[in-house]
Amino acid sequence: MSWLAIGExxxxxxxxxxxxxxxxxxxxxxxxxxxxxxxxxGELYMMGGFAYWLAVSTLGVPPVLGVxxxxxxxxxxxxxxxxxxxxxxxxxxxxxxxxxxxMITFALAVLLQNLMLAVFGPWPQRPTxxxxxxxxxxxxxxxxxxxxxxxxxxxxxxxxxxxxxYSWAGKAVRAVSQDREAAQYLGLRxxxxxxxxxxxxxxxxGTAGALMGPVFNVTPVMGVIPVIKAYVVVVLGGLxxxxxxxxxxxxxxxxxxxxxxxxxxxTRALAYKDAYGLLVLILVLLVRPQGLFGTRERRA
Amino acid sequence: xxxxxxxxxxxxxxxxxxxxxxxxxxxxxxxLAGLDAYWVYTATIGFYxxxxxxxxxxLVGYVGRISxxxxxxxxxxxxxxxxxxLHLGLPIPLGIAIAVLVTAALGLFIGWLSxxxxxxxxxxxxxxxxxxxxxxxxxxxxxxxxxxxLQAPALIEGGSRTAYYxxxxxxLLVSLALMGLALRSRxxxxxxxxxxxxxxxxxxxxxxxxxxxxxxxxxxxxAGFAGALYAHTVQLISPAMMSLQEMGFVLAMAVIxxxxxxxxxxxxxxxxxxxxxxxxxxxxxRLAIFGLLAILMLRLVPNGVCGTxxxxxxxxxxx
Numbered sequence: 001m002s003w004l005a006i007g008e009x010x011x012x013x014x015x016x017x018x019x020x021x022x023x024x025x026x027x028x029x030x031x032x033x034x035x036x037x038x039x040x041x042g043e044l045y046m047m048g049g050f051a052y053w054l055a056v057s058t059l060g061v062p063p064v065l066g067v068x069x070x071x072x073x074x075x076x077x078x079x080x081x082x083x084x085x086x087x088x089x090x091x092x093x094x095x096x097x098x099x100x101x102x103m104i105t106f107a108l109a110v111l112l113q114n115l116m117l118a119v120f121g122p123w124p125q126r127p128t129x130x131x132x133x134x135x136x137x138x139x140x141x142x143x144x145x146x147x148x149x150x151x152x153x154x155x156x157x158x159x160x161x162x163x164x165x166y167s168w169a170g171k172a173v174r175a176v177s178q179d180r181e182a183a184q185y186l187g188l189r190x191x192x193x194x195x196x197x198x199x200x201x202x203x204x205x206g207t208a209g210a211l212m213g214p215v216f217n218v219t220p221v222m223g224v225i226p227v228i229k230a231y232v233v234v235v236l237g238g239l240x241x242x243x244x245x246x247x248x249x250x251x252x253x254x255x256x257x258x259x260x261x262x263x264x265x266x267t268r269a270l271a272y273k274d275a276y277g278l279l280v281l282i283l284v285l286l287v288r289p290q291g292l293f294g295t296r297e298r299r300a
Numbered sequence: 301x302x303x304x305x306x307x308x309x310x311x312x313x314x315x316x317x318x319x320x321x322x323x324x325x326x327x328x329x330x331x332l333a334g335l336d337a338y339w340v341y342t343a344t345i346g347f348y349x350x351x352x353x354x355x356x357x358x359l360v361g362y363v364g365r366i367s368x369x370x371x372x373x374x375x376x377x378x379x380x381x382x383x384x385x386l387h388l389g390l391p392i393p394l395g396i397a398i399a400v401l402v403t404a405a406l407g408l409f410i411g412w413l414s415x416x417x418x419x420x421x422x423x424x425x426x427x428x429x430x431x432x433x434x435x436x437x438x439x440x441x442x443x444x445x446x447x448x449x450l451q452a453p454a455l456i457e458g459g460s461r462t463a464y465y466x467x468x469x470x471x472l473l474v475s476l477a478l479m480g481l482a483l484r485s486r487x488x489x490x491x492x493x494x495x496x497x498x499x500x501x502x503x504x505x506x507x508x509x510x511x512x513x514x515x516x517x518x519x520x521x522x523a524g525f526a527g528a529l530y531a532h533t534v535q536l537i538s539p540a541m542m543s544l545q546e547m548g549f550v551l552a553m554a555v556i557x558x559x560x561x562x563x564x565x566x567x568x569x570x571x572x573x574x575x576x577x578x579x580x581x582x583x584x585x586r587l588a589i590f591g592l593l594a595i596l597m598l599r600l601v602p603n604g605v606c607g608t609x610x611x612x613x614x615x616x617x618x619x
Contacts, residue, residue: 037420085599095602098419102366103555104598106423110548111591118584224544228431231424239420271439278428278435285425286413 009257011142017253018150019212021157023226024233024245026204032177032240033197036089036101040081041205042227043112048074048206049213049222050116053127063130063214067152070210071203078202081108082195090194116220129214149211156207157246164242173197177240225274232277235284238294247292252277315613320563327469331462339577340461346573347468348530350566351475353553355522357565358479360554362488363515364495366423368547369410370523372430375542377403377524378531379437379444382452392455392532399528400521407520411513427544434542447538455532464533471529472566475522479562482518491515549587552594558604567606 023045030038038044051070055061061069085104087093094100131148134141164170175183176193184190209223216222233252237244259276260269284291331340356370381399384390390398414425437444444450456463482488490511493501502508531537540546550569557568572590579586601608 031420037424039423085595088599094599096364099360099364099366100598100602102420102423103551104595106368106548106551107555107591107594107598109591110545110552111588111595113545113548114584114587114591118588221545228427231427235424268439272435275432275435275439278432282413282425282428282432285417285421285428289417289421 009261010254013253013257014250015142015146015150015253016257017249018153018157019208019226020229020233020252021246021249022153022208022211023205024230024237024249025157025160025242026201026208027227027230028234028237028240028242028245029173029197029204030201031234032242033173033180033194034086034089034101035180035240036086036098036105037231037239038198038201039102039105040108040112041201041230042223043109043116044074044078044202044205044223045209045212045226046116046218046220046223047077047112048209049218050120050125050209051206052210052213053125053218056127057125063128066127067130067207067210071207074206074209075199075203077206079195079199081202082198086198087191087194090190113220113223120220122219122221124217124219125213126217127214130211145215149215153208153211156204160204161242169193169196173200228274229277232281235281235291238291241291241293244291244293252280255280316610319610319613323567324473331465337461339574340465342574342577343570344461344465344468344533345530346570347465347472348526348533349550349553349573350569351472351526351529352523352550353557353569354472354476354479354562354566355519355526356550357554357559357562358483358522359515359519361560361562361565362483362491362495363512365512365516366419367426367516367519368423368544369426369430369433370519371544371546371550372433372542373403373407373520373523374527374530375437375537375539376406376433377527378452378537378541379450380524381528382450382531382537383443385453392453396525396528396532399524403524403527404517404521408513408517410520411516414516415509415512430542430544430547434539437542438539444539447540449536449538452531452535452537454535455529468529468533471525475525476562476566479518479522483562487511549590552587552590555594555597556590556605558607560603561607564604564606564610568604571605 023041026044027038027041030036030041048070051073052063052066055066055069056063085108086101089097089101129145129148130152131144133144135144135147136142164174172183172188172193173196175186175188176190176197180190183193208226209218212226213222229252233248234240234245235248236251237246237248255276256273260273327343330343335343352370352374356367359370360366377399380402381392381395384398385392385395410426410429414422417425438446440446441448455467459467483491490501490506493504493506494508494511498508527541530541549572553569553572554565555568556572557566558564575590576586579589597604603611
């Protein structure tokens with residue numbers, strides 16, 4: 001491979017990494033605060049894509065506002081889900097809360113995916129992207145819609161990190177992630193922080209869907225593959241760890257891009273592309289369940 | 301009902317058994333009573349889902365370990381049986397036996413690998429396994445014909461729909477009986493002890509590791525058995541049967557029927573397959589409704605429909 005091709009692949013991997021990170025951060029945020037894996041995260045991502053499509057293609061809203069709109073709508077959706085379905089997990093209203101949380105979010109995924117399929121049909125929609133055209137860096141050519149989505153995504157990730165670090169709400173989220181009981185004793189309203197975390201996590205998923213929708217099409221099943229990548233990313237980085245999720249996304253983006261190029265049989269290489277990450281996921285869970293940065297639990 | 305109302309201690313509750321016998325008689329008589337061939341076929345597929353949902357409930361409902369690889373295991377069973385028959389020229393029962401062995405072995409392996417993992421971590425691991433299986437079957441299209449689908453030999457050469465109906469019903473009943481026998485013995489108590497308190501069970505001498513691994517293997521083997529039967533009944537299999545969407549359907553079946561009991565889960569599977577065909581007119585709304593029902597059940601009626609109907613009839617008896 002020439003240096004140019006390697007650079008091109010590396011940049012492609014980087015762009016993909018931003019997408020993965022955006023989808024994974026919400027998952028990690030939710031796990032950090034609530035200690036549950038949201039198995040409906042891919043469907044929230046998909047709903048973000050549909051919200052963007054409805055706003056931009058049907059209502060004629062400018063794309064940037066479409067992304068904001070998707071984030072707001074998905075925050076509300078996430079808040080409703082938290083209140084109706086997730087809250088019983090930590091208020092002791094259900095037997096075996098772990099089991100309940102896994103099954104209820106998986107069932108929610110079934111509901112949301114088929115609901116959107118029933119309402120909008122299986123046809124792929126292609127809303128207007130943030131930016132059209134191509135960007136040339138020297139001899140490297142990258143399609144503009146991807147780059148714009150990645151740039152906005154990277155900006156959002158930066159904003160999220162700053163908010164978590166410096167804002168009061170961000171500190172509250174981190175406090176509850178570190179020790180739920182201690183945070184409660186110190187007077188934090190853990191219930192509100194949980195609501196915020198689930199809403200924010202859903203909004204992040206929705207934003208990711210809104211940014212990726214125009215690049216990869218908006219369909220009811222668009223969340224199935226990205227959410228699996230998000231699982232890989234959060235497990236690799238350590239469930240509940242925000243820096244871990246970002247590092248995990250960077251690693252997965254490069255691994256997938258180069259693993260695909262390195263296998264000579266192209267059709268098979270592409271077919272197996274989604275499997276590498278899954279192998280990483282299983283290996284990490286078996287060898288080091290807390291991932292790169294996660295906190296060790298007595299029982300994974 | 302009366303025994304329950306009187307609250308006689310230790311009364312043998314006839315209610316659930318009577319209901320079960322009635323349902324069994326109904327299932328045995330339906331094709332003879334002139335049920336439409338289309339519905340006979342629907343029920344036959346329903347028996348596949350019933351077995352799959354029951355095998356899932358064996359693991360989730362009794363041992364408390366969640367797997368999202370159940371549909372993928374059924375697919376693996378279907379491909380293992382079909383490919384071994386096509387390439388090795390085996391008779392069909394031997395192909396099905398190979399399917400059971402392959403899925404049991406993989407279940408044993410996954411169960412052993414993931415011994416330390418619980419809850420969401422185990423869920424994620426099994427999603428990984430399921431997707432790797434599905435991707436492999438799709439990618440190795442020279443062997444499996446990928447998404448085009450693979451033609452599988454018929455279970456009963458030239459068999460009528462009624463013949464298939466009784467064959468799958470028999471397979472379902474035998475499997476449920478085997479699971480039921482195991483669960484009624486000490487093994488069932490070991491399983492439930494592990495579900496309720498693993499450390500406590502271990503401290504009382506339950507061989508937690510052994511039973512956890514065996515539960516995974518048994519659950520996978522029944523799924524593989526179901527998948528192989530399905531392959532030779534429908535005679536066309538594709539990787540779609542291994543998807544997570546299909547897994548969601550199986551989860552909804554078990555949850556709506558009642559996932560704490562293999563028979564309830566099986567009834568859920570049969571009922572949902574019927575509902576799926578009966579409500580064909582409303583298209584995708586069906587699965588959305590099933591998803592909604594599953595959520596409502598988990599949130600409000602964790603015993604499922606069957607559990608809620610049957611449990612009051614058998615009050616005073618430990619499940």
